[in-house]
Amino acid sequence: MAATNKGHELRQVQDKIKSVANTLAQLKKQQAQATADLKRVELRQGKLSRSIQTLNEQQQQIQQRLREIQQEVQQQNSWLQAQKTQLAGQVKSAYVLGRQEQLKLLFNQQDAGRTSRIMTYYQYFNKARLDKLSRLNNSLQLLNTLETEKQLERQQLTDLINHKTQQQNELDQTAIERKKILAKIKKEYRQGSTQLSRLKKDEQQLKRLITKLQQTVQESSAPIANTNLAFHQLKGKLPWPVKGKVIRSFGSSRSGGKWNGTLIKANKGKKIKAIAHGQVIFSDWFKGYGLLVIIKHDSQYISLYAFNQSLYKNVGDWVEAGDILATVGNSGGRDKPGLYFEIRQKDRPVNPKKWCKKKR
Numbered sequence: 001m002a003a004t005n006k007g008h009e010l011r012q013v014q015d016k017i018k019s020v021a022n023t024l025a026q027l028k029k030q031q032a033q034a035t036a037d038l039k040r041v042e043l044r045q046g047k048l049s050r051s052i053q054t055l056n057e058q059q060q061q062i063q064q065r066l067r068e069i070q071q072e073v074q075q076q077n078s079w080l081q082a083q084k085t086q087l088a089g090q091v092k093s094a095y096v097l098g099r100q101e102q103l104k105l106l107f108n109q110q111d112a113g114r115t116s117r118i119m120t121y122y123q124y125f126n127k128a129r130l131d132k133l134s135r136l137n138n139s140l141q142l143l144n145t146l147e148t149e150k151q152l153e154r155q156q157l158t159d160l161i162n163h164k165t166q167q168q169n170e171l172d173q174t175a176i177e178r179k180k181i182l183a184k185i186k187k188e189y190r191q192g193s194t195q196l197s198r199l200k201k202d203e204q205q206l207k208r209l210i211t212k213l214q215q216t217v218q219e220s221s222a223p224i225a226n227t228n229l230a231f232h233q234l235k236g237k238l239p240w241p242v243k244g245k246v247i248r249s250f251g252s253s254r255s256g257g258k259w260n261g262t263l264i265k266a267n268k269g270k271k272i273k274a275i276a277h278g279q280v281i282f283s284d285w286f287k288g289y290g291l292l293v294i295i296k297h298d299s300q301y302i303s304l305y306a307f308n309q310s311l312y313k314n315v316g317d318w319v320e321a322g323d324i325l326a327t328v329g330n331s332g333g334r335d336k337p338g339l340y341f342e343i344r345q346k347d348r349p350v351n352p353k354k355w356c357k358k359k360r
Contacts, residue, residue, distance in 0.1 A: 039285045041178045042331040048171040050310040055164040062157045069150045213281045231297040238275045238356045242266050250351040260349035261342030268337040270328040274319040283311050290331025304342040
């Protein structure tokens with residue numbers, strides 16, 4: 001009887017273990033799906049944000065051209081008004097001169113020299129009047145051309161604003177969808193795993209990615225060459241990738257771990273720039289880091305820029321110090337915008353503050 005009870009209890013325990021295992025497996029599956037959804041939404045947000053920024057620049061250019069057209073129209077109207085006043089005076093003079101009648105001048109032989117001069121003046125006067133009429137006609141044609149261009153530019157501006165509104169609405173919708181996904185991910189992480197294990201897992205995945213990328217670049221591409229100083233010679237002289245306040249320093253505590261780089265607080269959409277010459281070896285969404293750019297500077301050093309809003313460079317692109325890589329964002333599930341910035345020597349993170357210029 002005791003053996004039977006023990007067997008029954010064992011089966012119950014086994015069933016419970018199986019149930020828990022199934023639950024955990026389901027949670028992992030849901031987490032994977034939520035992460036995939038987050039990647040899709042944040043990639044879409046990045047493209048939309050960049051598109052809207054481009055549309056804003058185009059809008060500013062069109063508005064500037066409309067202002068220039070308006071100035072040209074005003075100048076032409078002022079010039080036309082002045083020329084009309086002068087032409088009215090010429091017409092009046094022509095009327096007075098015409099009353100002397102050219103034939104009278106021709107038959108008046110009392111002063112042949114005077115008659116010749118008056119005839120010459122008369123011809124000059126007529127030529128000047130015809131020239132002015134021709135210029136007036138050209139100015140009127142220019143005004144018509146400017147008016148046509150203005151209408152086209154206004155239509156283009158209207159279409160652009162409508163397109164931008166549509167894109168902004170879509171961006172707003174992705175923001176709502178992202179918020180829901182983040183809430184879902186947070187709930188699932190509370191149920192299935194701790195934040196610490198997640199961060200460590202993300203960090204290990206990043207380390208494996210960097211190792212793999214470095215090996216791939218070494219095997220498939222020529223050495224990175226540059227006429228400037230070698231990267232290790234730039235220690236203490238590098239520019240910061242973005243202006244902002246460092247809110248998490250290298251080595252500071254991070255949910256039971258430590259920060260391998262610096263977290264810089266900056267406004268969303270602010271341009272992020274390369275710190276030195278190099279080649280882009282990664283430009284995509286990566287779990288835990290959002291939209292991520294990694295640059296290989298030489299066989300030893302790489303720099304890493306994470307949590308971005310939009311990406312401006314592709315894998316294989318060569319960059320120089322100051323080239324725009326991305327814009328500040330809060331991808332990767334972040335609540336607030338900022339740039340996570342790392343410098344690594346091979347697989348070992350180094351303190352960016354020792355490499356970049358001191359902030360004033």
